[in-house]
Each structure stands twice: as C-alpha cells, then as structure tokens.
Amino acid sequence: MNSDLSPHEAFELFFLKNRHKLVNAVAAWTGDRHLAEDIAQEVMATLAAYRYDRPEILMYQMARQRLSRPAFIPSQYHPLDSKIDEIDRRTCVSGADSVVDSLDLDAELLRALRRLPARQREVIVLEVICDLSQEQVAEILGIRGSTVKTHKARGLRKLEELMARRLSATGPGAEQPVGGV
Template identity: 35%
Template sequence: MNVDTVLLGPPDESTFSELYKEHALGLTRLAFLMVGDRQAAEDVVQEAFLGLYRRWRSLRDPGKALVYARSAVLNGSRSVLRRRRFPFPGNDLPPAWSAESEVMVGEDRRQVLAALQRLPARQREALILRYFLDLSEEEAAATMRISRGTVKSTTSRGVAALGRLLEEHQ
C-alpha cells in the first residue's frame, strides 16, 4: 500500500492494517535506536499507532499518516528517555534483538552505537533518521518538525561529532 493513497475519514481496518504491517518494524527500529530497550520501543510504536487511529479523522492530510506516526514515535521515545536517569538501562549500548543478532553485530557497530548515544539528542535523532532509517532530508525534517536546512546542518554537526567520539575511542 502506498501511504499517499490513504483516504479521508476513519481508516478502514485493511487500510490501517496495511500501514501497520508496512511500517511497524521500521518504526520499532527507530524507537529501539532511541531508547535501547525492545519492550519500550514496541510500547512506543503501539502508542503511536493507537494515537494515529484515534486522530485519523482530524489529520489534515491523511496521506501523511506515516509522517505523523514517525513524529509520534520520536516524541514517545523522547518521553521514555526523559523518565530515565541514563539513556540505556544498565549499560552504554542498546541490547541486540536476539542472541543471533548479537553475534552479527560487530565491534565497529557497537562502537558507533555507543558513540551515537553520547551525542546531543537532536544530532542523534537526525543521524538515526537519515542514516539508520535512510530517510531523505525532507522526510527527516517532517518527522522532527524542523526545516530541511536544520536537518542538514544538524546532520553535518552530528557526523563530525560522531567522528571525534570514534577517534577518541581508538
């Protein structure tokens, strides 16, 4: 289903189900990269879709339902992080999805994820949206509710800061 084909009014069950099926995993990855806890990430995504369903009739442009969901996931992740004293429970880096994936995650990736968590929140969000989720500048800007130019400059500063953090580690 193409999100641009979503019709006005309450979503029919198949439309909403298709939106969920196509995008829940990617949104869960976004939340997971932000909060570092699988259960919390899944909860954030469920809340985002619940909010989307409840507000469907009031969406100005239902074709942008995915943008709304991404923004809701990002905001929900921020709320989870605000309630915590440390970004990740018990360690400096998010847990792996499974034992098998832990083996596949190389030391370089672990270092990048750990360094990513040391960045300011906005830089971390911009880098996750642009490079982990492969969103365009426009999509990241809509998700973060900032201008495209701000995404561009924040991403640039984030990449530079990430490089410095990774050099310190070596």
C-alpha cells in the same frame, strides 16, 4: 495509502512496512527496546483508529511526543548509556549483550550515537537508519531542511571521530578502556 484497499487492509500494509522502522528509531533514541515497543504499539493503535494523510511522518512525531511526556516513561527506564556501562562491567556474564543485540544496530555505533547531542542523534536516526528524506526529517522534527543538513553533517563528523577513537583504542596491542566509551 493505496486507495484500492479497504482502510483496514491499507493500515495493515502500512503497519507491516513501518512498525519495525519506528521501533528501531525509538530504540536508537532511547536505548530501550521495551520502551520502543510500547511507544510503537501506542502510536500504531492511534494511527489505526483514525485516518491521517501522512501517517509515515505522523508516527515519528507521535513517538517523539510520547518520549517528551515524563509520565509516559516508566520509572525503571534507564538510557542506553547506563546499560552499556553495565554490560561493559559484566562482559563475562552470559547474555549480557542481549540489550544491545536486540536493537538491530552495532553496539559500537549505539555507544557513539548515545554520545551525540539529542538533535543530531534524532536527525541521524531518522535520515540514516530509517532512510527518510531530508524533507521528511525536517517535517517530523519541525525544523528547516538546512538545519537538518547541518545537524546531520555535524553528527556524522562526530560519529566518525568517536568510532575512530574507539577503534584505535581497541586495536591490536591497545588496552581495553574500563567502563566503556
């Protein structure tokens, strides 16, 4: 954070720059925008109350910790997979895509992301969607840079395969699959 600013002003700048990234990361991991907003709010409140050397790394670590605490996740929480299936079944209902649309990401990409193993999804969200460096992702996830590189390569390959399959299945003359991906 900038040393010319008061701690309050520095945090305000940090908040404005990073909150949206954190919400999008958690939303992409979970598929639940409301849960992402709750976690981001809790993380930002914690970061505002204390001084940290590297809050941009810590915020993602804290969000991941919140997600690993079963008591934090509300009982009505349903991962994106079930919401997308529900949306696919109700395409005729006005506004059914609002769950997906609110995530700032393409619905097809979110479907494919949710089909990746958790670690590959975490790496891709942090490095590609949140635009963090390989070193930052390694620090956040507590793994080596080479492991990040491996998960990213495998995840991107799988995403490409899933998206290509989806596009070929929904191309001209192809029948729409029932129930989504």
